Amino acid sequence: MFKFLKNISPRTKILFVAFILILLPGAIISYLSLQSIRQKAENLRTKYSGTVNLIRDKLQNEVGSLETKLRNSIIEQLPESDNTGNLRLWLRKIESENPAFKNLILINSDRGLISSSVSNGWKKPLESRLLMNPETAAGFDLAERAEFLSKNLTEAIMHYREALATSESSRERALLISRIGRCYFKLGEYRKAIDEYKKILEKQNDEITIGNVPAHVVALYQIANCFGALKDYKEQYNATLELFQYLLDNPWDISGGEFLFYLKSVSKETENQKITAGIVNDPEKKIENLQKRKENLYKQIGFIEFIDKDILPEIVSELSPGSSSELRLHYFSREVNDSVFQLGFFRIPAPFREPESLILGYQFEKKYLLSDLFPENLASVELGKDILVGILGKNDSILYIQNGIPLSKYLVTGNFPPQFAGWKVALFDPDGKSIEQLTGKEKQFYFMLFLGIIAVMLIGIMLMVRTVIHESEISRMKSEFVSNVSHELKTPLSLIRMFGETLDSGIVSDERDKQKFYGIIRKESERLTHLINNVLDFSRMDAGVKEYNFRVDDLVEVVRSTLEAYKFQISDSGFKIESDLPEESIILKIDKGAISQVLLNLFNNAVKYSDREKYIGVKIFKDSASVLITVSDHGAGIPKDELKKIFDKFYRVSDARTKEIPGSGLGLTLVKHIVEAHGGTVEVKSEVGKGSSFTVRLPLG
Numbered sequence: 086m087f088k089f090l091k092n093i094s095p096r097t098k099i100l101f102v103a104f105i106l107i108l109l110p111g112a113i114i115s116y117l118s119l120q121s122i123r124q125k126a127e128n129l130r131t132k133y134s135g136t137v138n139l140i141r142d143k144l145q146n147e148v149g150s151l152e153t154k155l156r157n158s159i160i161e162q163l164p165e166s167d168n169t170g171n172l173r174l175w176l177r178k179i180e181s182e183n184p185a186f187k188n189l190i191l192i193n194s195d196r197g198l199i200s201s202s203v204s205n206g207w208k209k210p211l212e213s214r215l216l217m218n219p220e221t222a223a224g225f226d227l228a229e230r231a232e233f234l235s236k237n238l239t240e241a242i243m244h245y246r247e248a249l250a251t252s253e254s255s256r257e258r259a260l261l262i263s264r265i266g267r268c269y270f271k272l273g274e275y276r277k278a279i280d281e282y283k284k285i286l287e288k289q290n291d292e293i294t295i296g297n298v299p300a301h302v303v304a305l306y307q308i309a310n311c312f313g314a315l316k317d318y319k320e321q322y323n324a325t326l327e328l329f330q331y332l333l334d335n336p337w338d339i340s341g342g343e344f345l346f347y348l349k350s351v352s353k354e355t356e357n358q359k360i361t362a363g364i365v366n367d368p369e370k371k372i373e374n375l376q377k378r379k380e381n382l383y384k385q386i387g388f389i390e391f392i393d394k395d396i397l398p399e400i401v402s403e404l405s406p407g408s409s410s411e412l413r414l415h416y417f418s419r420e421v422n423d424s425v426f427q428l429g430f431f432r433i434p435a436p437f438r439e440p441e442s443l444i445l446g447y448q449f450e451k452k453y454l455l456s457d458l459f460p461e462n463l464a465s466v467e468l469g470k471d472i473l474v475g476i477l478g479k480n481d482s483i484l485y486i487q488n489g490i491p492l493s494k495y496l497v498t499g500n501f502p503p504q505f506a507g508w509k510v511a512l513f514d515p516d517g518k519s520i521e522q523l524t525g526k527e528k529q530f531y532f533m534l535f536l537g538i539i540a541v542m543l544i545g546i547m548l549m550v551r552t553v554i555h556e557s558e559i560s561r562m563k564s565e566f567v568s569n570v571s572h573e574l575k576t577p578l579s580l581i582r583m584f585g586e587t588l589d590s591g592i593v594s595d596e597r598d599k600q601k602f603y604g605i606i607r608k609e610s611e612r613l614t615h616l617i618n619n620v621l622d623f624s625r626m627d628a629g630v631k632e633y634n635f636r637v638d639d640l641v642e643v644v645r646s647t648l649e650a651y652k653f654q655i656s657d658s659g660f661k662i663e664s665d666l667p668e669e670s671i672i673l674k675i676d677k678g679a680i681s682q683v684l685l686n687l688f689n690n691a692v693k694y695s696d697r698e699k700y701i702g703v704k705i706f707k708d709s710a711s712v713l714i715t716v717s718d719h720g721a722g723i724p725k726d727e728l729k730k731i732f733d734k735f736y737r738v739s740d741a742r743t744k745e746i747p748g749s750g751l752g753l754t755l756v757k758h759i760v761e762a763h764g765g766t767v768e769v770k771s772e773v774g775k776g777s778s779f780t781v782r783l784p785l786g
């Protein structure tokens with residue numbers, strides 16, 4: 086499978102294998118774990134979305150059942166008559182029984198509206214012309230002639246009274262009495278006028294109108310005028326105040342504009358008349374209270390006018406019967422002044438004007454939903470303590486949250502259609518964290534872990550590559566060592582054999598030649614011994630069993646005797662040996678044999694690696710803490726980048742010259758080992774072509 090690996094270097098091979106077998110799977114595993122965290126966030130989101138939808142549905146059902154209750158109570162209790170006063174009271178009652186709703190309005194097919202306080206076009210204005218019976222009509226006619234043509238007011242009063250006696254309709258009667266009052270007013274008989282108007286007040290029925298204005302209002306207005314004419318300003322003020330109150334209690338249809346006109350002028354007149362009447366203190370704050378009520382009524386009027394102008398055209402299709410199921414709920418929502426206007430509505434049958442049907446519109450009392458209905462319902466939902474529920478409004482503003490402390494971030498939201506466009510149900514973490522933030526820490530942790538794993542793997546691979554390369558280098562050097570050692574053994578052995586055989590054959594008779602041959606045999610066997618000693622020592626040292634025999638000795642003496650013996654050994658090689666040894670002895674605890682082996686190795690190297698200038702310098706000197714032995718030569722020198730490696734086992738500098746010189750690569754390894762066993766160090770200074778200098782530093786004492 087990996088045939089192509091054959092031709093590439095072992096380093097690349099190892100890197101390739103490490104990448105494929107270690108790094109790649111590691112990276113894939115780490116990547117997958119990161120993905121699983123991401124998946125976890127996704128799962129969390131799905132879980133919370135499920136919960137939020139359940140809650141949303143629960144709340145929606147709750148609201149839905151309230152709507153059904155509202156609809157049922159409306160349908161069951163709808164009044165039989167469309168009398169505005171009754172309807173207003175009835176709507177007020179329904180509102181108080183259903184705190185989740187406000188601003189109930191009924192809409193009829195004429196696009197008339199009625200709310201619990203006002204109506205707008207709810208009933209067509211009655212014909213202003215009255216269909217009086219002939220007797221009454223005749224009297225009324227005579228009276229009007231007397232009042233307006235002959236300007237005989239006393240006669241007019243008489244005819245009005247005659248008409249009054251024959252009339253059976255309370256509406257006609259109210260009109261006739263007000264006419265009598267007016268005639269008295271014109272006559273300047275204000276008291277009598279007041280008495281007449283008071284008769285109208287006795288009939289407490291706001292259905293009775295004069296023109297389009299309730300007779301009660303006309304009467305009160307006129308009474309106030311009469312008191313004004315009498316300069317009885319207190320009574321005038323009282324009558325106007327009563328009128329103001331009556332207007333607020335019994336607003337009539339606002340469509341004709343008369344009601345608004347009355348309300349506006351009466352509210353102003355009450356203020357003025359209070360001053361004219363000289364009333365400074367009013368402990369009951371009558372006017373203030375009425376003005377407040379007036380403001381509220383204006384709000385209601387504004388609301389109903391807004392429905393009339395802006396909303397009705399859009400929901401008008403719902404008005405025609407048969408256009409949609411009566412029972413279906415509809416919702417209308419629209420952005421108004423930075424907030425969402427919502428209206429729920431449904432069709433109901435109208436019992437008072439068959440076959441007409443009505444529309445009932447309503448708004449949610451959001452305060453009730455947010456502070457009563459939702460909290461109560463959410464209390465029964467088991468969510469665990471690490472989740473809070475809230476309701477969000479426009480721009481995610483918090484309208485409600487379970488613990489009451491607003492949080493800036495939510496976990497998930499679910500829309501609240503269709504009743505509450507713009508509202509959302511949201512789940513919160515109590516610490517206000519988002520899902521990303523909740524899983525972020527774990528993600529970060531795994532990401533760091535991922536980076537850590539990759540880093541550890543890379544370091545591991547690097548170490549592995551280094552070790553493998555080092556090992557393969559050592560094994561290469563070992564095999565080189567074997568051939569080197571055999572080569573080194575061969576030369577002395579063949580010399581010994583050759584001179585031994587020559588001597589043995591008895592050919593050599595000259596005694597001097599014989600001595601020379603013996604000398605060669607001795608030197609070569611010494612070389613052999615040295616070599617074998619090195620190899621044996623190295624193997625002991627490598628196996629950790631090399632033992633030293635430390636004794637107190639004179640170092641100078643050891644160096645001198647080793648040098649003397651060596652001098653003799655290389656006496657005819659033409660080497661110049663210079664020594665600078667102190668006179669006095671330096672006593673140290675040393676292994677004599679091992680130290681002389683160090684020296685012999687250094688001397689041998691100096692001899693082996695010198696060709697041009699045959700020189701060996703030996704020097705002993707002391708500094709404050711140690712004694713230093715320097716062996717220097719003027720030989721080939723060692724390249725700078727090889728200096729550190731020459732002490733490694735089997736290591737030989739790999740230039741052409743060294744290759745020709747026999748050697749095992751163990752000499753300096755032994756030197757270092759022995760010196761370090763003595764607590765010392767070896768240093769080397771060398772320059773290619775100029776020579777080398779090895780310094781052994783042994784601690785004093």
Ligand code: ADP
Pocket residue numbers: 686690691693694695718720721722723731736737738743747748749750751752753754777
């Ligand atoms: P070897 O048996 O090869 O001499 P050593 O451990 O004694 O092994 O030396 C390691 C290497 O250091 C040698 O191969 C040689 O290249 C270099 N070296 C050691 N001593 C000298 C020296 N005095 N001059 C030049 N090179 C030296």
